[in-house]
Amino acid sequence: MVNKNPHTPSSLPQWPEAAQTLMALMHAQGEVARLTEREQLFSSLLVSVNAVLWAFDWENRQVLYVSPAYERIFGRPAGLLLADCNQWRDSIYPDDLEYAERSLAQVLDRGAVEDREYRIIDAQGQVRWLSDKCFINRNAEPGQRLIVVGIAEDITEKKRLEAELQRLATTDVLTQSSNRRHFFECANREFEQARLQGSPLAFLLLDIDDFKVINDTYGHPEGDIVLQRIAESGRAALRRGDLFGRIGGEEFAAVFPGCSADRAHQVAERLQREIQRQSFSHQGQVFTITVSQGLTDLRRDDESLDSLFARADAAMYHAKRQGKNRIVSG
Numbered sequence: 316m317v318n319k320n321p322h323t324p325s326s327l328p329q330w331p332e333a334a335q336t337l338m339a340l341m342h343a344q345g346e347v348a349r350l351t352e353r354e355q356l357f358s359s360l361l362v363s364v365n366a367v368l369w370a371f372d373w374e375n376r377q378v379l380y381v382s383p384a385y386e387r388i389f390g391r392p393a394g395l396l397l398a399d400c401n402q403w404r405d406s407i408y409p410d411d412l413e414y415a416e417r418s419l420a421q422v423l424d425r426g427a428v429e430d431r432e433y434r435i436i437d438a439q440g441q442v443r444w445l446s447d448k449c450f451i452n453r454n455a456e457p458g459q460r461l462i463v464v465g466i467a468e469d470i471t472e473k474k475r476l477e478a479e480l481q482r483l484a485t486t487d488v489l490t491q492s493s494n495r496r497h498f499f500e501c502a503n504r505e506f507e508q509a510r511l512q513g514s515p516l517a518f519l520l521l522d523i524d525d526f527k528v529i530n531d532t533y534g535h536p537e538g539d540i541v542l543q544r545i546a547e548s549g550r551a552a553l554r555r556g557d558l559f560g561r562i563g564g565e566e567f568a569a570v571f572p573g574c575s576a577d578r579a580h581q582v583a584e585r586l587q588r589e590i591q592r593q594s595f596s597h598q599g600q601v602f603t604i605t606v607s608q609g610l611t612d613l614r615r616d617d618e619s620l621d622s623l624f625a626r627a628d629a630a631m632y633h634a635k636r637q638g639k640n641r642i643v644s645g
């Protein structure tokens with residue numbers, strides 16, 4: 316072969332090696348470009364996701380990595396956390412701290428803990444809910460340091476919606492009292508507990524007198540206001556732990572756990588007076604209302620809440636038949 320270029324060294328065997336180097340260089344540059352692109356993709360994912368990814372060196376108690384969402388969700392500098400892992404612990408809502416630490420330690424036995432939820436207080440003093448799943452790093456060789464990794468998602472909005480859904484499902488929209496279903500669910504629980512513990516329990520039914528006349532005379536919206544005021548009086552008359560709900564159109568019910576019949580009668584009388592004291596006005600006309608109440612208490616042979624309900628219902632209808640505006644015990 317003839318060397319046509321006098322300036323090029325004639326060591327032809329060097330060419331393939333140089334070409335290979337060049338090819339390797341170009342390949343490496345391509346890899347770097349691809350990795351850079353990947354890194355940018357991961358960075359934008361980590362920034363946009365509403366969760367903190369973290370890695371923790373268990374033995375050395377050191378946070379090795381925390382994703383950018385940490386600063387946004389906790390409102391604290393990541394650098395401080397990397398220097399002192401207690402920064403995370405110090406953000407946890409005091410009531411949830413013991414649970415958060417115990418459930419994190421469970422990862423050592425279980426390899427993964429995916430159902431941890433606890434609250435933190437961010438730097439602005441706002442309470443936030445986290446779902447903080449954690450896993451032992453599976454790639455660790457025996458003898459290597461133990462790394463726990465996790466993903467702590469901000470579920471504050473989800474919790475707020477759940478609470479709102481729960482409120483809507485259990486509350487009567489007009490009076491903001493417990494609705495019928497929720498009232499009886501709670502009442503049944505109290506009944507079972509009272510039976511188990513042998514403690515007293517009283518059950519009350521309250522029905523507005525001549526409510527149809529009120530609606531017919533003053534209009535349905537005025538009737539609605541009456542219902543709201545009765546519910547307010549009911550809530551005001553009860554103690555913490557008592558149950559109160561609207562169980563029908565103009566019918567309310569209450570359960571008094573731990574309350575003797577005499578004591579429940581005093582509460583019913585207070586409620587009766589409070590309702591009688593209220594006055595309503597519609598287009599210059601002032602009117603008052605009365606209610607009839609049926610009261611009973613737990614007896615040894617009561618096998619379900621239905622028995623108490625039936626006795627209170629019968630007592631309430633006695634009150635109606637005897638002229639209304641009164642409390643009858645049954």
Ligand SMILES: Nc1nc2c(ncn2[C@@H]2O[C@H](COP(=O)(O)OP(=O)(O)OP(=O)(O)O)[C@@H](O)[C@H]2O)c(=O)[nH]1
Nearest residue numbers: 523524525526527528530535536538539564565635
């Ligand atoms: N304004 C209003 N009225 C309601 C609501 N639910 C039921 N009612 C009314 O409550 C009234 C109940 O009437 P009745 O069952 O005859 O009872 P009452 O007139 O109170 O008679 P007594 O119970 O014998 O004193 C009806 O007029 C229903 O339309 C409600 O949500 N708002």
